[in-house]
Amino acid sequence: MLLNHAFGLFTHPDAEWAEIRKEHAPPRRLYVAYVLLLGAIAPICAYISTAHIGWTVSGERVIKLTEVSAIQLSVLTYLAMLVGVFALGFAINWMARTYGAHEETVPSNGIALAAYSCTPLFLAGFALLYPVPWFNALVFLAAACYGAWLMYDGLPIVMGIPKDQAVMYAGALLTVALVILVSTRVGSVILWNYGLGPVFVEG
Known part of the structure; x- marks a missing residue:
């Protein structure tokens, strides 16, 4: 099962990358x-914390988002994560030959490397x-630091x-x-100008 790799990447990453390369799971x-499962962790947790728990500023009043606003922002974050993983996987495949990947070129390898490298960020x-x-x-x-190290460690093995x-x-x-990342920030500003920005309430 693909989710088993999440644990292996923290305990024995080199062996796990070798298994991932052999697997050739379709994108x-x-x-x-x-990606759809683990990528949903952050948006769901963000919705719960911003709409139902809230946070404080200088230890004073509790601030929350309205439920509608929290759902909108969580869904947009989820979509941005899915697009980001795909774009990174595409870039990995696109640059492969430039950096000496002369062996078999399997399109799923780039997506796999991007998806599994993002595991720490998902969790x-x-x-x-x-x-x-x-x-x-x-x-x-x-x-992010561990994810970057995972990518560096996995590149020679997977690609x-x-x-x-x-x-x-x-x-x-x-x-x-x-x-x-910068593109998603710019996209956020644009969407906020169209009325999809956060709406705050005091808890």
Whole structure:
């Protein structure tokens, strides 16, 4: 089962990447059985915490989002995550030969590498149930660092490239990931101007 890889990537990542390369799971199956499930953790937890738990500013009143606003933002976040994983997987495949992937080119490898590298970020979504901004920022920063390391570690194994090419390849992919992140921020601002911004209430 694809979800078994989530645990393996934290305990024995090299062996898990080798299994993932052999698996060649079709992109559609990867999305349905892995990305759609794990990607839903953060939006669901964010909805619960922002609409029903709330957070405080300077230890004073509790601030929440309206349920409609929380649902809208959670759905948009979920869609952005799905698009982001696909875009990163596409970039991995697109740049493969540039960095020495002369072995078999399997389209699912790039999507698999992107999806499984994002596993720490998916699981970090549980931290949103404790809506304290500095705590959430630290958890997601740690998850992003481990996800970047997973990608660097998995590139030579999954894509069949020399290890000395993995640093440059991973650097290029992290640049792509940052572009995707900035694009989602810009998209958020545009959508907020069309009335899909957060609506706050006092708890």
